[in-house]
Amino acid sequence: MTAKINRMKADERGFYGEFGGAFIPEMLHKNIQDLQERYEGIVSQESFQKRFKDLLKTYSGRPTPLTYAASISEELGANVYLKREDLNHTGAHKINNAIGQALLAMEMGKTRIIAETGAGQHGVATATVCALLDLECIVYMGSKDIERQSPNVRRMKMLGAEVRAVYSGSQTLKDATNEAIRDWINHPESTHYLIGSTVGPHPYPEMVAAFQSIISEETLKQLGEIKADSVIACVGGGSNAAGAFFHFVEDESVELIAVEASGYGLETDKTAASATLGTAGILHGSKTLLLQTKDGQIEEAHSISAGLDYPGIGPMHAHLVKSDRVKIMTATDTEALEAAKWMARKEGIIPALETAHAIAALKKITFKPNQNIVLCLSGRGDKDMQTYAQYLDNE
Numbered sequence: 001m002t003a004k005i006n007r008m009k010a011d012e013r014g015f016y017g018e019f020g021g022a023f024i025p026e027m028l029h030k031n032i033q034d035l036q037e038r039y040e041g042i043v044s045q046e047s048f049q050k051r052f053k054d055l056l057k058t059y060s061g062r063p064t065p066l067t068y069a070a071s072i073s074e075e076l077g078a079n080v081y082l083k084r085e086d087l088n089h090t091g092a093h094k095i096n097n098a099i100g101q102a103l104l105a106m107e108m109g110k111t112r113i114i115a116e117t118g119a120g121q122h123g124v125a126t127a128t129v130c131a132l133l134d135l136e137c138i139v140y141m142g143s144k145d146i147e148r149q150s151p152n153v154r155r156m157k158m159l160g161a162e163v164r165a166v167y168s169g170s171q172t173l174k175d176a177t178n179e180a181i182r183d184w185i186n187h188p189e190s191t192h193y194l195i196g197s198t199v200g201p202h203p204y205p206e207m208v209a210a211f212q213s214i215i216s217e218e219t220l221k222q223l224g225e226i227k228a229d230s231v232i233a234c235v236g237g238g239s240n241a242a243g244a245f246f247h248f249v250e251d252e253s254v255e256l257i258a259v260e261a262s263g264y265g266l267e268t269d270k271t272a273a274s275a276t277l278g279t280a281g282i283l284h285g286s287k288t289l290l291l292q293t294k295d296g297q298i299e300e301a302h303s304i305s306a307g308l309d310y311p312g313i314g315p316m317h318a319h320l321v322k323s324d325r326v327k328i329m330t331a332t333d334t335e336a337l338e339a340a341k342w343m344a345r346k347e348g349i350i351p352a353l354e355t356a357h358a359i360a361a362l363k364k365i366t367f368k369p370n371q372n373i374v375l376c377l378s379g380r381g382d383k384d385m386q387t388y389a390q391y392l393d394n395e
């Protein structure tokens with residue numbers, strides 16, 4: 001397969017249109033080159049695919065159901081199907097990628113996994129898979145995030161991972177990323193850097209999208225004779241959206257909608273709407289759309305949802321949006337909270353705050369009668385109960 005059959009794949013230079021690439025320090029060239037040269041060969045092996053699919057099935061509980069949301073569909077006058085990534089082990093889609101990359105790391109002879117995490121969700125998924133596969137696991141986390149996300153810190157420790165606090169800079173995700181990169185430079189032989197979204201230098205975005213593509217692979221099968229008209233997903237770095245869009249992207253008759261967090265609102269400076277408001281620049285090793293000042297300082301993002309609170313969007317999505325294949329929409333903090341309540345009361349499903357942004361978009365779209373919509377329900381809301389409880393109390 002040499003022909004480029006899917007826009008979710010980068011070109012030979014690691015780019016999606018003008019976005020992507022691998023902008024990395026000299027000291028990382030060997031690690032990245034190794035990964036670029038070896039990952040496709042390993043991942044395409046039948047034995048690898050079998051192990052990957054086996055774990056997705058017997059460990060994570062896949063295939064996740066496709067649920068027809070009857071009450072919401074009736075209210076909207078359209079057919080809404082929920083792809084239930086919330087029913088995965090650890091409560092979100094992130095485990096799909098963590099399993100894939102951990103198996104890849106083992107094939108490459110690595111015994112040690114490092115990761116960085118902001119909210120802790122990716123850290124928990126990584127720690128889980130490392131416990132399962134007996135890999136050493138170190139998770140870098142800003143000291144501010146450690147305070148804010150203590151339940152997830154406890155989970156990672158319970159699972160046997162070492163959580164290393166980062167006290168430099170703003171003591172958040174950006175600084176944790178720098179520390180993880182430093183670690184990788186110092187341990188190039190033993191260590192795999194497990195990145196949690198479709199971000200970072202090539203081949204990470206392509207690799208993460210491929211591991212998450214199981215989402216749309218199953219959706220297509222589960223829809224059977226039903227033709228999807230629209231697929232909707234929330235987007236932080238872009239991994240659940242990439243997985244949900246993957247097998248639909250070449251079918252132009254399917255509308256793809258990515259929903260990003262606009263925080264307090266697009267007109268404020270407290271937002272995470274990097275595709276809508278961002279400009280081209282380099283963040284975490286790739287060229288993409290990001291929130292920055294005129295002189296190129298990365299701006300701090302804001303979203304009520306920790307998983308969407310990121311100043312950039314993955315390069316593949318930057319390209320899909322700029323080339324008009326993916327339509328971008330936004331939802332504010334308040335719209336997301338309201339949408340989560342709506343979903344909980346109508347369908348008996350408490351979604352993650354990230355997912356709630358995609359749900360909020362449902363209320364803003366004018367649907368054709370009986371239009372078929374697939375919404376990627378990326379995760380469950382247990383982790384967000386404190387925020388939800390406060391919102392209900394203040395009503």
Ligand SMILES: *Cc1c(COP(=O)(O)O)cnc(C)c1O
Nearest residue numbers: 197236237238239240307354379
């Ligand atoms: C992390 C997370 C997201 C955002 O990450 P993407 O890579 O954009 O998918 C969305 N939903 C849930 C439930 C998450 O945990």
